[in-house]
Amino acid sequence: MKRRSSEGFTGWEYAILIALVLLTLLLCVCVGSVSIPFSTTVSVIFRAVGGLSQEPGTAAAIILSSRLPRVLSVLLVGGSLSLCGCAMQGLLQNPLADGSTLGVSSGASLGAVLAIAFNFYVPGVPFAGTMIMAMAFAFCSLLIILGLAYKLDFSLSTNTIILIGVIFSMFASSLMSIVITFSGEKLRSITFWTMGSLHGSTYTNVLVLLVALCIFGGALLLHYRELNAFAVGEDNARNIGVNVRKIKLLVLIAVSGLIGVCVSVGGTIAFVGLVTPHIMRILVGPNHRRLLPASLLGGGMLLMLCDLAARVLLNPMELPIGVVTSIIGAVAFVIIYARRQRGV
Template sequence: MKKEKELKIVILVLISILVLILSVGLGSVYIPASDIVSVLLNKLFNMPLTQSIEGSYISILWDIRLPRAFTAFFVGAALSVSGAVIQSILQNPLASSYTLGVSAGASLGAAIVITSGITSSLLGFFLLPAAGFLAGLFTVFFVIAVSGRLDHNMSNHTIILFGMVFSLFVNAILTLISALNSEHMQRLILWQMGSFSGRRWIHVAVLSVCAVLGTLIICFFVRELDIMTFGEEEAMSIGVETKKVKVFLLALATFLTGAAVCFSGIIGFVDLTIPHIVRRLFGSKHKYVIPMSFVLGGAFMAFADMLSRTVLAPQEIPVGAITALVGAPFFAYIYFRGKR
């Protein structure tokens, strides 16, 4: 059984690498894999370039496609790990950070910045991502605080219910802002549908640190996550401080989702679908679920981004539409198959 899982891990990692290579090579200009490797070796280790490589290929690869592909990978990885944690903590297959209001809060924060014309010389182009991240983080802590007042045990149903109610309220405010600021409506809609266009290496650097650091910290709590999947009473009887662990892990999951949302916009279904696929492949132990959700989620998002810019090229489809078209039917299939 262990060797079988190790083989699956190797195959999944190889598939992820192949997807990244395809997402970098395919586009309006096709670039062979050998040229991609040559450019990478030149930029990273100062090795000589293959003579057949055109100068424009270097710029396309290093300045446009590679940052975009890696941004998509780390966004998908962060969202998938976040979804796996939320589903385990709340013991609900339909739970995610979006259920707790992260997407609604982040959208509202971004909408306020876009429509008000606020600028910052200190943050620069990070102003919009920072506003979205902080608003999403505030929303989740508000949901947790109110849920704690309504239910001192902070039961899972209370958190999910109030999170959904508050999300609807925030979405209503967002709709009102969009209606009153029609000149900014197109930009608001595009941000809410998700895109990786124009991402640079600075975005990759920030996202990679957030995604890897958050995932590593969560990996220290895989035992608690395993125990909490059996229920809060069982976890408390074993000695797990469920309330403290729940709040801390919810904050970490929100951190991952907020970091992803603030650089890509709202992209759904990744955090719902990928953890289910990983559990089908590797079982329910979180020492496999967390890292494999990171790998598979990143590969899926890179693949979705590749489809978004190649299917109707040169026109680009919002990546959120691709993940919904692919993720929704697949999630329904997994869920109802499990029911049968």
């Protein structure tokens, strides 16, 4: 019997996955309050990429200045959040771990709101202040949550972590409400940010997300072996020679960095990071060599479709994307929890 020598995807499998992502992307650019024919969309994007002049009409304007940056941002945010969820679920051996269930996203939001309220700017770089605060607060939240969980329950059981995460989320939300109450003339910009979603995304947003994904996501993707070892068990990881403390710190920094950037651009988008790795684990198995890239691409696709649903379901009204993911995610959470209780 010939065996696959590698645990990763083959080139063909990658090609199919990427083709699926591109197709979803085109679909999401075409469909909306004004539907644009597929051929027009393709030609507009090709002309833009090739630097050619556009044909007259509104199609090019809609696609290039509004839909394309938005869909690209959604793709990157979905992929990033799913990658983070996947890494945390492996690191903590906990299939319910995710930025939203652990309270990291709420922590990041609190950081971002504080940055706006107290005018924390980095001169010359747009929204860098919000982003740095969001990242720092995401990291501190993770440390607080895991530290508390260690103190209360040394074995770090699944339920303890989730419970502490939920309580921390409430705590962070209350603090956020207090900040908003006393924010005075900043109220408008804070409200604007919390409602923000990915509606008005720009190419700058896309670029920032892409850079963050390359740095932090790249670090996660390269440590698939260590994540496999953690997913089997932390003691086991130590026994086979993994530098447990170093890898843990590295993954936590990468995850909070990536979640911080996503939150500062698009607000809290719950549950993508929980649901995607779970679906992908059923499709490609638990090995992180395949699971991490599959979650990255699959999460992008999933969030693009959620965003599409948010735009067209109540046309011409638009739902916040977080609402759609929360509805799907809450149901999925119950299903995953039930399956775990039954030991499936």
